[in-house]
Amino acid sequence: RFWYYGDRGGAHIFWGIFWSLIALAPFAVAGWWYLSYPALHDISTDPQDPPSLARAGRARSIDMNPIAPPGADEIAAQLEAYPLIVGRRYDVPHDRVLAAVEDMIKRRGWSVVSTTDLVGALSQTMVEASAHSTLWRLPADVAVRLTDEDTATFVDMRSASRYGRHDLGENAARIGDFLAELDTIMAAQTPVTPGRAPSDEDDDVPASADGTEDTPTR
Template sequence: MPVRLRERRSRLALWAQRLALLAVPVLVIAAVGHRAGLLAATPTYAVMALGFSLAALGVIAAIAAFEGIWRDGRKGIGPALAGLLLGLLILVVPIMGAWKLVTYPRLTDISTDLDDPPAFALALSVRPADAAPLDPPDDEEADLQRQAYPDILPRHYPVGTARVFEDALAIVQKSGWTMLGSQRPEEPDNVGRIEAVATTMLFGFAQDIVIRIVPDGEGALVDMRSAARHGAHDLGANADRIRTFFAQLDASLQGITE
């Protein structure tokens, strides 16, 4: 009677695939739960950490499995490869976040006017109790912003405040931000204001936005402020948002700035 040898399969390869696959629903729960308001920011960060940890463990298990497969001829190259690729794909997000963490300063509130930042009014009523305070930047924070983002400055347009307000409002509405309210420039001060809320793409963390438009000589001066509600670092997102807004406003107003 012929003897059939039992094929040896790599248990690490199977675990690599399982861990990477398990990371997916965990991260989906974090994203959907936070966007739906079922998870507050702190629990969401914890669930995210769990999901990314599972993906990292999947990658480690896959690498260890490859060593056993190569040395002992064990089966399991498919699951190991699946765990490695899926785990690495998931880890792109925290790896990019880590790069931004060391590249950008530890700031969560960015304003074009550091001496007199546009004040939030409507946002105060919708920010959760555990949100970061909206205090003006201290000297250290102001210096950090100036060094890291020297281009984040007020913008002057040689057109009236009413025209600038209409174009700015249209940009905000097209950006997919949630409008909180706006104030059209009217006599006697001709000051315009727009408040809105933007959210991050994957997990829906909120950033409050205020745009201030004031008369300035023969034109209008525009300031913008963007502040994250949670976290100790915005990973450069607020500065990027301000740059994008002004690039669109420049194009809308035919790029005429001073």
């Protein structure tokens, strides 16, 4: 009987192992990400002045990660791990970039929470949205800040996990993917210039020898 049923038993064992490996694959991937990425849960293209998550901060419960400015160690860890997560300057009017951002958010299945014109020296619009992780469908909050520079628009983005001290690289990937798609959309209209966000101190930037302003970039 052993020889008669042995081939069937071997097949059952094979398929049992196969489906077990399939079931364990997400955990193996998560473990690899845990070891490969820094223990961060809040990523921004401008860690020194991240886009505000005002609505998310008020809505988060005690068991969720608080919305807070990153510390020096967190900033250093992000800059080392994700040096390409930086803002974008598009030579496209503010309203067209805003329309593209809102359309992208909707197409990705995220929910727009608010779109607010900020009060201050700079003309800025903040778009807040709720998103979710790809692997575990865990919720996250996203903010996209658009600074109107007359004929150009500077875009910064922030993504923060609601739960867990380690995002497994998800927030940086979310920002990178979003801005890469926005680059493609804007590139059809104008070149893309990576750089830093404008600030009030920019008015004091010294002029170069040819009479133009020396604008610092990241």
